[in-house]
Structure formats: structure tokens, C-alpha cells
Amino acid sequence: MSGPTRGGTGGRSLGGRTRLRNRRGRSVSSARWLERQLNDPYVKRAQLEGWRARAAYKLIELDERFGLFQGVERVVDLGAAPGSWSQVLLKRRPKARIVGIDLLPVEPIPGLEFVQGDFLAEGMDDRLVDLLGGPADLVMSDMAANTVGHPQTDHIRTMALVEAAADFATRVLRPGGTFVAKVLGGGAEGQLVAELKRRFETVRHAKPPASRKESSETYLVAQGFKGPVQEGQA
Incomplete structure (x- = not known):
């Protein structure tokens, strides 16, 4: 991870705060x-x-609060770039099998099986499960859609991505598994939360201390996956 003060982006200190030169x-x-x-x-x-990124601390804090990694052996990291969430999990569960996927490349991390591609591509869920060697214990996502600067539009685009991630999780998780994903505040997540509550034992919102106060992001933590929907339950 290249530091923000390299490449001519250095600053000067004003009252303990660094300002760009x-x-x-x-x-x-x-x-x-x-x-x-x-x-x-x-x-x-x-x-x-x-x-590789400050986002590592968000996952560390979520794990400390919810025990996300307890008993975890197979993990899918959606939107894995630049790799900090996979780094955290590999440090805490070094024997876990982790498959990451992202449209962007990720520099190799020992222990991470990385696929550069779209998790929404046809057949990708089966491919990732094959790489894992079985259903996932944990699906985690720190994804957000590229912003356009319009809060409502940014929220809707990110929520569509989170809904797709949640649908993916319900296809690849084992019963009892966990799904954790970033969402942006904006009031459009009610339907998603209702669906997750139907499919998981517990669903909670959390804003880890590492999440910037001015950011509208929070995390949905859904634990205790109830398993695939049986015929007649939909």
C-alpha cells in the first residue's frame, strides 16, 4: 500500500494538522x-x-463485537481489492480457505485464492464454491458502487449492489453461516433487512469506530443462515 504522502502529495503541519503544500x-x-x-x-x-487499507480496522472491530470468525473455515470476500479484509481474516484464521473476487486486480496475498471478475457473472457462485471446497461459512462485502456525488443516487446504486451480494450469500452459505456487508444510510434498506431477517436468525446494524463519523456507512451483520428456501416457503 503506497502512502498518501508519496508522489508529490506531501503537506505541511498547521497546529498539529497536515495541510497540502x-x-x-x-x-x-x-x-x-x-x-x-x-x-x-x-x-x-x-x-x-x-x-493494505484502513478498512482492516472496521472488520477487526466487527469481529470483536460479533465473533464473525468463530469456527470459520471457508470465506468469500466480495469486492476484495485491495485485500485488507482478506489480510485480517488470514491473520486471525490462518488455516481458513479464502476466495476473493473483484473487478480490480489484487496483488497476491499468501493464502488468498483470488478471482478477477464479476461475482454476478453466470455460474460464478458455483465456481467460487468449487474453489472453496464447499459452502461458505462467511460471505463478507465492503463493496460500494462508484459515487457520482448525488447522495440519493449513490445510495440507490450501492443498495442494489448490497442486495445482489445478499442474494449471492444465500446461494453459497452453509446453514448457520454469516453475511456482513457495508450499506449507505438513505432509508432504502428496509426491504433488504426484512428479507435478511427471514433468512437469518439475527440481523443487526453496526457502525465500527474505524468508520468515519461523517460517513453514512454502516454494516449489516446477518448471522445464523437458515438454509436454502424450500419449495412452498418463498
Whole structure:
């Protein structure tokens, strides 16, 4: 993971806060994002501890609260790039079998079986289960749709992605398995939560401390998958 202060993006300190020295060629939003990265303690900590992204701490905190990794042997990491969630799981469950998938490439991580592709592609669920050697114990997703800057549109696009991930999870999880996914606040997740409550024993929202306060993101944690829907139960 390359540090945010490389490649001419260094800053100067003002009252303990780092400010960009040179904003030339950067949009206002890009400059603000870069300043936030420079001053984010989780970003600095991730660099020191070898995580590929600050998102690692979100998963660590979710596991500490919900015991996501207990007894886990097979895991699917949806939207795996750049690999920090897989890093966390491999550190905590080194014998687990993990298959990651993303449209973007991921630099190799020992212990991660990576597929570059679309998890929505026909037959991909069967392919990933074959790579795992059986149904998954955990499906995790830190995916979000590319933003366009319009909150309602960004929310709807991300929720469509989360709904697809949830549907995927119900096809590849073993009974008793867990699904965890990022959602963006916006009030459109009620139908998804209702469906998850029908398919899992417990469904809870959580905002881990590593999630930025100004962000609308939260995480849905669905545990105790009840198994495939039988005929007549739909």
C-alpha cells in the first residue's frame, strides 16, 4: 500500500494538522480527500501495521463485537481489492480457505485464492464454491458502487449492489453461516433487512469506530443462515 504522502502529495503541519503544500491540478474534493487521508490516524496506523487499507480496522472491530470468525473455515470476500479484509481474516484464521473476487486486480496475498471478475457473472457462485471446497461459512462485502456525488443516487446504486451480494450469500452459505456487508444510510434498506431477517436468525446494524463519523456507512451483520428456501416457503 503506497502512502498518501508519496508522489508529490506531501503537506505541511498547521497546529498539529497536515495541510497540502501543492493543490495544483487537484479538484477541491480531491484535495479535501487527500488532506483527510494525511490526517487520519487509522491510515497512519494501517501503514505501520502492514494493512493494505484502513478498512482492516472496521472488520477487526466487527469481529470483536460479533465473533464473525468463530469456527470459520471457508470465506468469500466480495469486492476484495485491495485485500485488507482478506489480510485480517488470514491473520486471525490462518488455516481458513479464502476466495476473493473483484473487478480490480489484487496483488497476491499468501493464502488468498483470488478471482478477477464479476461475482454476478453466470455460474460464478458455483465456481467460487468449487474453489472453496464447499459452502461458505462467511460471505463478507465492503463493496460500494462508484459515487457520482448525488447522495440519493449513490445510495440507490450501492443498495442494489448490497442486495445482489445478499442474494449471492444465500446461494453459497452453509446453514448457520454469516453475511456482513457495508450499506449507505438513505432509508432504502428496509426491504433488504426484512428479507435478511427471514433468512437469518439475527440481523443487526453496526457502525465500527474505524468508520468515519461523517460517513453514512454502516454494516449489516446477518448471522445464523437458515438454509436454502424450500419449495412452498418463498
